[in-house]
Amino acid sequence: MAFGADELRVLRRALAVALNPAPLDDEAVRDCLRLAESLDEAAREAGRLRAFLLADLTRYRAALPGSATGYLELLQDALAAGYEPGPDDLAALRALRGTPAAAALLERCRTLAERSVRARLARATPAPRTRLLALPGGRAADEPKDPGPQRPAPGARPVPKPSEAFPPRRRPVQPPPEHRAAG
Structure with a gap:
C-alpha cells in the first residue's frame, strides 16, 4: 500500500x-x-x-500438468502475498518436481507448510498448568487446631459408610430349574 x-x-x-x-x-x-x-x-x-488470486491458483492447479508454468508463477505470487500452501499444492508440486522450478518451489512450500503446522500446534497446545499452593491466612488460620476426634454435633447427620452409600448389587432371583426348561 x-x-x-x-x-x-x-x-x-x-x-x-x-x-x-x-x-x-x-x-x-x-x-x-x-x-x-x-x-x-x-x-x-x-x-x-x-x-x-487464490481462485485463479485453484483453476490452474486443476488444469495441471498442462498449466504448469502458469501455476508455478501464480503460486510464487501467492506465496509472496502471504499464502500458506496446502496439501493440494504440495501434491501438485510433487507431481511437477521433474522441473527445477517446481522442485525448488516444492522445498520452499514444504518449509512454509511445516512452519504453519508448528505454529498452529503451538497455539492449540494449552499452557502448562501451574500448581496451586495453599497460602497462609484465610479461614483455616482463624480456626483452632484440631485437638483430635470429636463427637458429632447434636442433629448432625453421620457420614455414611461406603457400603451404605453404594449397596452391593443383588443377583436377580432365578426360577427353579424345572420352570426354566423349554417345553
Whole structure:
C-alpha cells in the first residue's frame, strides 16, 4: 500500500494529534475521515485481489500438468502475498518436481507448510498448568487446631459408610430349574 503526499500529510497530522491531543478544525477532521475511508477501501480491494488470486491458483492447479508454468508463477505470487500452501499444492508440486522450478518451489512450500503446522500446534497446545499452593491466612488460620476426634454435633447427620452409600448389587432371583426348561 502506497500513500500520496496529501495522504502522508493527513496521516502525520493524525498521528501528532494522537500523541498530543489537541482540538482539530473541521477540515482536519474531514481529511482524517477521507483517509480512513481510503484505507478501508484499499483493505477491501486487497481482500478481493487475494480471493481472485487464490481462485485463479485453484483453476490452474486443476488444469495441471498442462498449466504448469502458469501455476508455478501464480503460486510464487501467492506465496509472496502471504499464502500458506496446502496439501493440494504440495501434491501438485510433487507431481511437477521433474522441473527445477517446481522442485525448488516444492522445498520452499514444504518449509512454509511445516512452519504453519508448528505454529498452529503451538497455539492449540494449552499452557502448562501451574500448581496451586495453599497460602497462609484465610479461614483455616482463624480456626483452632484440631485437638483430635470429636463427637458429632447434636442433629448432625453421620457420614455414611461406603457400603451404605453404594449397596452391593443383588443377583436377580432365578426360577427353579424345572420352570426354566423349554417345553
